[in-house]
Each structure stands twice: as structure tokens, then as C-alpha cells.
Amino acid sequence: MTEPEPAPQADYSEDGVDLTLIRWMLSLTPAERLQFLHRHVNAILTIRELNAAK
Amino acid sequence: MPQSDLPAALRALSEGGVEFVVVGGLAAVLNGAPVNTFDLDIVPARNEENISRLLRVLDGLDAVYRMQRERRLKPNASHLSSPGHHNLITNCGPLDVLGTIGRGLGYEDLLPHTTEMEVGGGVRVQVLDLAMIVALKEELAGEKDLAVLPILRRTLEEKRRGGG
Numbered sequence: 001m002t003e004p005e006p007a008p009q010a011d012y013s014e015d016g017v018d019l020t021l022i023r024w025m026l027s028l029t030p031a032e033r034l035q036f037l038h039r040h041v042n043a044i045l046t047i048r049e050l051n052a053a054k
Numbered sequence: 055m056p057q058s059d060l061p062a063a064l065r066a067l068s069e070g071g072v073e074f075v076v077v078g079g080l081a082a083v084l085n086g087a088p089v090n091t092f093d094l095d096i097v098p099a100r101n102e103e104n105i106s107r108l109l110r111v112l113d114g115l116d117a118v119y120r121m122q123r124e125r126r127l128k129p130n131a132s133h134l135s136s137p138g139h140h141n142l143i144t145n146c147g148p149l150d151v152l153g154t155i156g157r158g159l160g161y162e163d164l165l166p167h168t169t170e171m172e173v174g175g176g177v178r179v180q181v182l183d184l185a186m187i188v189a190l191k192e193e194l195a196g197e198k199d200l201a202v203l204p205i206l207r208r209t210l211e212e213k214r215r216g217g218g
Contacts, residue, residue, distance in 0.1 A: 017208040018088070026086040026212055030181070031174035037083050038060055041092055041147075045057040 058147030061174055063094050063115065066146070068177045070111035073099040075164045076181045077155055082202070084171055085184040087209040089202055093148035098134070099161040100153060105134050108151070115144035156190045184210045 011020050025033060060080060067074060076084065079091025098108050112129060119127045120143045129140050129151070137153035137160065154160045167186040172178050188206050191199035 013204070013208050015204045015208075017204050019208060019212065021088040022086065022205070022209050022212050025083075025088045026209070028086070030084045030171040033083050033086065034061055034064075034080075034173045037080070037091070038058070040090065041058050041060070044090075045092075049057070 058092065060094055060147065061177075063144060063146035063149055064173055064179055065175060065177050066111050066115055067096070067108075068179060070107050070114070072108045072111055073104050073161065074108075074180070075161060075168050076179050077152065077164070077187070078150070079202075081182040082184065082187055082206055082209075084173065084181045085187070085209065086213060087184065087202075087206050089205055093150055094146075095150045095152060097152050097155055097159075097161050097164055100135050100137075102131075102135075105131050108134060112142070112144070112149075112151075115146055115149070117142040117144045117149060119143075120148065156193055159190075184213060 009019070009023075011018070013019055028036065064076070074096040075081075076095070077097055078093070078095030079089055080094055082089050083091060098104055109129070109131060117129060119125075119129065120141045123143060129142065133140060134151060134153070137158065139153070140151040142149045142151060155164070164182060164186070165180065167183050168180040169183055170178050171181045184206065188203065188210055191203055191206065
């Protein structure tokens with residue numbers, strides 16, 4: 001007898017939160033999360049600076 | 055040249071022997087919440103020795119108050135011993151030193167609600183647990199807190215399901 005297939009996980013919560021993004025973040029270590037945030041913040045600040053200079 | 059260096063700020067605090075808890079947006083990110091933040095919020099132990107260590111690190115980071123930045127007002131021991139909030143700018147980016155958070159919770163109150171995390175390069179810091187972050191934001195219920203709460207609550211649920 002085969003095991004029943006687990007129910008597929010929802011991609012979004014009822015209040016619209018992207019659960020795939022949460023699962024991806026949770027798959028990282030805290031150090032990787034910090035590095036991602038560090039790169040992300042600096043990319044945003046660089047874009048802001050480039051546009052402020054125009 | 056980076057305009058913000060959260061890892062370097064954490065390293066400086068850790069290597070300077072400062073006892074502190076990471077709170078706020080960065081604590082949420084370190085716990086796995088996909089939210090954005092531009093500053094580092096910490097609650098330090100406010101005993102004399104730790105404030106001295108913190109001041110040494112802040113001096114090394116060229117920390118001054120963000121308000122009226124041109125005056126280059128540096129925090130001192132008396133400022134940092136208070137339960138108030140000190141919004142600083144450093145050569146690693148914005149750093150908020152919070153004497154207390156929520157309803158007057160200081161370092162010793164928060165410590166039982168933290169997890170030690172390795173954040174790269176062997177640096178280990180105490181990070182406020184996600185359940186406590188959610189509880190504090192529910193209590194504060196400001197617009198900014200309410201906006202991020204759904205993401206924090208779902209992250210907490212996923213973690214409790216064993217997701218990370």
C-alpha cells in the first residue's frame with residue numbers, strides 16, 4: 001500500500017504573504033541572510049544615489 | 055564603496071566585547087523574515103563597564119547623532135546609560151542604541167528571549183527571538199509595526215512547522 005501524497009504547500013497565506021519567499025529565507029543560515037540583506041541594502045542605496053545625482 | 059555595512063558593525067561590537075541584543079528589523083531578518091531594514095538596532099547592557107566598551111566601539115565607528123548631523127554630537131556615557139533611544143550614524147551606516155524597548159524592557163529582560171547566532175566570520179551575537187519581536191510589535195501597534203506583522207507571523211508559523 002502506498003503512502004498518500006502530502007498536500008501541496010500553499011504559495012501564499014490567506015492574508016497575501018508570499019510563503020515561498022519565507023521558505024527560501026528560512027533555507028539560508030543567519031550569516032547568509034545577513035549577507036543577502038547587506039547586498040540588497042547597498043544595491044538600493046546605490047540606485048537612490050544614482051537617481052539623486054540626475 | 056558600501057554606504058552601509060551591517061556585518062562590519064556587528065563585528066566591531068562583538069570584537070569590542072560589548073554585551074548587546076540585536077532587535078528590530080535586522081533581528082527579524084536573521085530569524086528568516088523576508089523584510090528590509092537599513093539600520094542596526096541594539097539593546098546593550100547598561101552597566102558601567104559595558105557602556106565604556108560600547109563607547110569605545112562607537113568612537114571607532116565615528117558614531118554621531120543622526121539629528122543635526124552637522125553638529126557631530128557624540129554619545130557619552132550619561133546618554134547611553136539612560137533607557138532612551140539614541141539614533142546614531144556611523145561609518146557602517148545607521149545604528150540605533152536603545153536603552154529599553156517595548157514597555158521598558160532592557161538587556162537583562164530580553165536576554166532570555168534571544169538565540170545566539172553566528173553571523174559570519176566567526177562573529178556570534180544574541181538575537182531577539184521572532185516570537186518576542188511579534189509580541190513587541192503587536193503591543194506597539196504602530197503603522198510601521200502593523201505593516202510588517204503579517205510577514206513576521208507567517209515566518210514564525212513556518213519556523214514552528216520546522217522550516218528553519
